[in-house]
Amino acid sequence: GEDVEQSLFLSVREGDSSVINCTYTDSSSTYLYWYKQEPGAGLQLLTYIFSNMDMKQDQRLTVLLNKKDKHLSLRIADTQTGDSAIYFCAEILRDDKIIFGKGTRLHILP
Amino acid sequence: EAGVVQSPRYKIIEKKQPVAFWCNPISGHNTLYWYLQNLGQGPELLIRYENEEAVDDSQLPKDRFSAERLKGVDSTLKIQPAELGDSAVYLCASSLVNRAGNQPQHFGDGTRLSIL
Numbered sequence: 001g002e003d004v005e006q007s008l009f010l011s012v013r014e015g016d017s018s019v020i021n022c023t024y025t026d027s028s029s030t031y032l033y034w035y036k037q038e039p040g041a042g043l044q045l046l047t048y049i050f051s052n053m054d055m056k057q058d059q060r061l062t063v064l065l066n067k068k069d070k071h072l073s074l075r076i077a078d079t080q081t082g083d084s085a086i087y088f089c090a091e092i093l094r095d096d097k098i099i100f101g102k103g104t105r106l107h108i109l110p
Numbered sequence: 111e112a113g114v115v116q117s118p119r120y121k122i123i124e125k126k127q128p129v130a131f132w133c134n135p136i137s138g139h140n141t142l143y144w145y146l147q148n149l150g151q152g153p154e155l156l157i158r159y160e161n162e163e164a165v166d167d168s169q170l171p172k173d174r175f176s177a178e179r180l181k182g183v184d185s186t187l188k189i190q191p192a193e194l195g196d197s198a199v200y201l202c203a204s205s206l207v208n209r210a211g212n213q214p215q216h217f218g219d220g221t222r223l224s225i226l
Contacts, residue, residue, distance in 0.1 A: 004152075033214060042114070042201055042217035043153070088152050096212055097166070100152030 004101040006089050011107045018076040020104045022089030025070065029091040032065060034074045037086045037103065046074070046087075076106075084108045112136065114218035116202050122224045128190035131221045135183065135204030142179060143215060144187050145201040153201050159185065160207065189223075197225045 003025045012018040024032070030051050035043040049056045049063045049072075056063045062075040076083055086103040093099065115134040123129050135142050141160050145153035156175065158166040161182040170177065174193070179185040189196055199222050203215040 031212070031214075035217075040219070040222075042116075042219045043203075045214050045216060048214055090152070092212065096158075096207070098155065098215065100154075102150065102152050 004089055004091055004099050006087075006101040006104045008102065009105050009107065011109055012079050013109045014079060014081060016079055018074075018079045018083065018106055020074045020076075020087050020089075020106065022072040022074075022101055023070055024072065024089070024091045024099070026091060026093055026099070027067075027070065028094045030094060031092040032063075032072050033088075033090040033092070033098075034061075034063065035088040035090060035100075037088065043088060079106075079108060081108050114202055114204050114216055116200075116218035116221055118221055119219065120222050120224075122226065123192055124226050125194055126191040128188065129192050129223065130189075131187045131200050131202075131223075133185045133187070133202030133204075133218060135185075135202070136216055139204035139206050139216075140182070141205045141207045141212075142185050143203040143205075144177060144185070145203065147199040147201055147220070149198075156187070192223075192225050194225050197223055199223070 006022045033048040034046045036046050037043050047058050060077045064073045086105050088103045089101040091099050117132050143158050144156040147153045157170045157177050159179045162179050177187045199220040201220045203217045205215045206213040
């Protein structure tokens, strides 16, 4: 069945780069998304990548997609305290169904 | 542009009571989604509307949950009667789906439901 997996926790020092990884199982995905969720809030769309792309860069964010290994990563450059949140990886399948991972909680160390 | 608006933000009720959540999607978005998010989990789809038609309600527990989107804009999600296991965050999202493809889903802040 379809599944999206992420590590649950990541700790990074302020100013360093954060790399959040995600693996998915369904090769028919059309888009892959990264959402950010702060406490008590809904999911905020950070960025997304089409399944026929390898990389997308948007300011401090870099998304890398390895379709062969079904691996997606989100790199946050110069991590700030405001980046502390839960990051969800999600894939959109051809039938428009969206599958979310369980989220990676990013903790920023001073 | 106003985002997806949900109300109430918080709801506390006793088990077996009814409860309703309301969602106003982003203007122009024809597709609306209701999700359930348990603590430490990602959102799970309950129901998806395209305009006023429910196109995917396979994960909606129909014995106690119901939803409607009468005019293809606002939507309500109802639980009757509520059970202890229904305590969770209920998220609404909307997107524009057309021939050019599906645009990303935008989420509201959710309603946090606590069942006593």
